[in-house]
Amino acid sequence: MSTETAAAAAEVVAPSPAGWEEARSRVYAVGLAAALPAVSRPLADADGHTLAEPLTPRTDLPAFPTSSVDGWAVRGDGPWQVVGRVLAGHTPPPLEADGSTVEIATGAMVPEGATAILRIEESTRTADGRVAGTPRPAPEWREPGEEAYAGEELLPAGTPVDPAVLGLAASCGHDTLRVRRRPRAALLVFGDELLTSGPPGAGRVRDALGPSVPAWLRRYGCQVRPADVVGPVADTLPAHVAALRAALADADLVCTTGGTMHGPVDHLHPTLEALGADYVVNTVAARPGFPMLLARLVDDDGGVRFVAGLPGNPQSAVVALVSLVAPLLAGLQGRPMPVLPQVTLAEPVPGRGDYTHLALVRWDRVAGAAHPVRHVGSAMLRGLAGADGFAVIRPGTSGAAGDRVPVVPLPLTPGERSW
Incomplete structure (x- = not known):
């Protein structure tokens, strides 16, 4: 082998690793550039997605003066003559005369003309049936817009949708949300030495990543079905190419375990070359977790798919997940790059x-x-x-x-x- 050929081979085998912080920033940027399209989802189906646009109220919150307590909505000085009752969900007539009151429930609309609300537990009834008591000096109702005004940004795009967000969206009057769908992910397990059941022995070890990586991916917001986990894939280049091509047909992200080196049965790099992938990151200067990689494939129609090469050692694979996969998924979902505590x-x-x-x-x-x-x-x-x-x-x-x-x-x- 000539000196030039040896140098070229060394460059392929041992690429210069990216710094860990640089790698995180790089994969987040490519993920954000390929952020998944926005779709409309009913509130019941939006949990776990990501807001694709800011959440704003359709009306002031509250939309009308709302009683904070059970009691009496009064006008003028007491004692007050009872002229009716106001329950939540109804529009009351105005209180037109001083000295009049209506019984009011918590959450009910305060009638026009009311000057105070007297708490039920702080009221008494006179012999002639009127209501007496001293209202507290602070208003006992919520003013329109006290929580938010119509059109005010309450949550930015990129906010993960959780039960609290769903409740807020409903209170704002929304029936659907514009969200980015959850990324679809798949896992290919490489390694003829792996067992998928029973205890390890006779030179073979139990696959720990097939059961665990999909669970990690779900915690990062991915959809992963049991059928999306394939392996162990035979240690041949044709088997690797076929498996990765099939996984990429449906997945936004395919994770692989093992094969990230350049040994005799490490076929990931030749597979990526055969499929026309380009490297976003090819090895990261981090320990454990070496070597890890992220590659990108662009379809004829411009669609983007990603392949994350995780090392075969289990803890190193998890390091690759937190280092490359997590920031990539944040970008794909349109979420901000989190600041590490x-x-x-x-x-x-x-x-x-x-x-x-x-x-x-x-x-x-x-x-x-x-x-x-x-x-x-x-x-x-x-x-x-x-x-x-x-x-x-x-x-x-x-x-x-x-x-x-x-x-x-x-x-x-x-x-x-x-x-």
């Missing part, structure tokens, strides 16, 4: 030289302290099962007890906003 290290965390160290920690949110966990090798999942996220130790540094560092929270419940 800061935590205080309770114990020292070593650095990894020129690489970003993503160290598993248990995060005490009350104290704001992060405690490193044990059993954190690239192939281990025991530490991950007891962790809340990854403390970020930047290149060329180490973390001392008391240092403030960023943390990448794990999405521990479906639909959780932080990542």
